[in-house]
Amino acid sequence: MSHHALIEERPWLLASIVAAVAFYLLRDNAVGGIQLMALKGAGVALLAVYAFRRGVGTNGLLLTTYLAFGALGDVLIEISITYGGAAFFAGHMAAIALFLRNRREAPTGSQRAAGAALVLLTPVLCWLLSGSYEVGLYGLALGGMAAGAWMSRFPRYRVGIGAVLFVISDLLIFSEMGSINLAPLPHYLIWPLYYVGQLLIAVGVVQTLLADRLATAWQR
Template sequence: MPKRALIEHRPWLLASVIAALAFYFLRDNPIGGIQLMLLKGAGVALLAVYALRRGSGSDDRLLATYLAFGALGDMLIEIETLYGGAAFFAGHIAAIAMFLRNPRAEPTGSQKGAGVALLLLTPVLCWLLSGSLQVGLYGVALGGMAAAAWLSRFPRYRVGTGAVLFVISDLLIFSEMGPVDLSPIPGLLIWPLYYLGQFMIATGVVQTLLADRLESAWQH
């Protein structure tokens, strides 16, 4: 990664991390609903800006779309869970499209098995934990995103793991809706797991696409 490019774009990542940390520590502070909602959305919104500034290809735009819907979902869920869920659902569709455009060349049997498990078990767990069929249907998109990420050519231990952290974060949210009481774990871990997952997905995809462009430039 060129030093100049790293210095130029690092502030977007730093601002994103600062916004995410600020929300985590201020979320119970009565600073005002709108301000807190905007602060919450800023963390992932800044990741979307980072993605757009690092490239202009179709995959970059799909990543930015996915992150933008995530930021929108972060804010809307503070108003109405259904609205936030719809935004996240749309974002997962964009992510699935991006990951399917970038399949792993020769996935191993264990990698395929993990992908299938994420695809099938995620919606089942969403339904069982929440007791809601609607949440189970959302889990189809969530599991599809995670499975596609795991089987993509992007770094599995960054992008794939980031997607799994997103799944775990959502499962903790849904556990608060059903009969399983995991408190105080959800309150402590939902936001850190979610944001770390989004950060890992964004940086892993962006840096892979950047490496592709640099390699192509050297070849020409």
């Protein structure tokens, strides 16, 4: 992203970070349920606005859709984990479509192995931690999203790592559903891992799409 573009869009990213930090600090305080839900959803919703404003073409729309479903899932999961999971599942489908459109041309053997591990092990871990076959099925979409991110042409140390952080966050959520007690890690780590993951994905994809547009402009 150019310096000018970063300054132009900094308010959206800054507002997103402020909302995410505020939710983390206020979630255990006596804040009204609806207000807290709105604050929670605002973090990733503002990333969706950022992606919509800075994204390019179909790839930008897919990224925006992914983040918008993520924000919806953040809110709905406070009502029902089933409703929230459905929203996240839809978002993962959009992300998988995005990453399949942007596959890395010549991945190394280690990259292929990491992608295979993510797509195969994630649903197994989701099932083992939660004890739920439905969660295991959700894990297929989660693992597919993470594997797609790792195998895409987008920067792995932003988009790939961001997707892995999302997976770890969800695994911590599912550990609270089953017999494996990881307390107090889920309470403290779920939200930071999830939000930082979403932030890295949003910024990493947008930066790549903007670089593509700049390169195309120079070729004309």
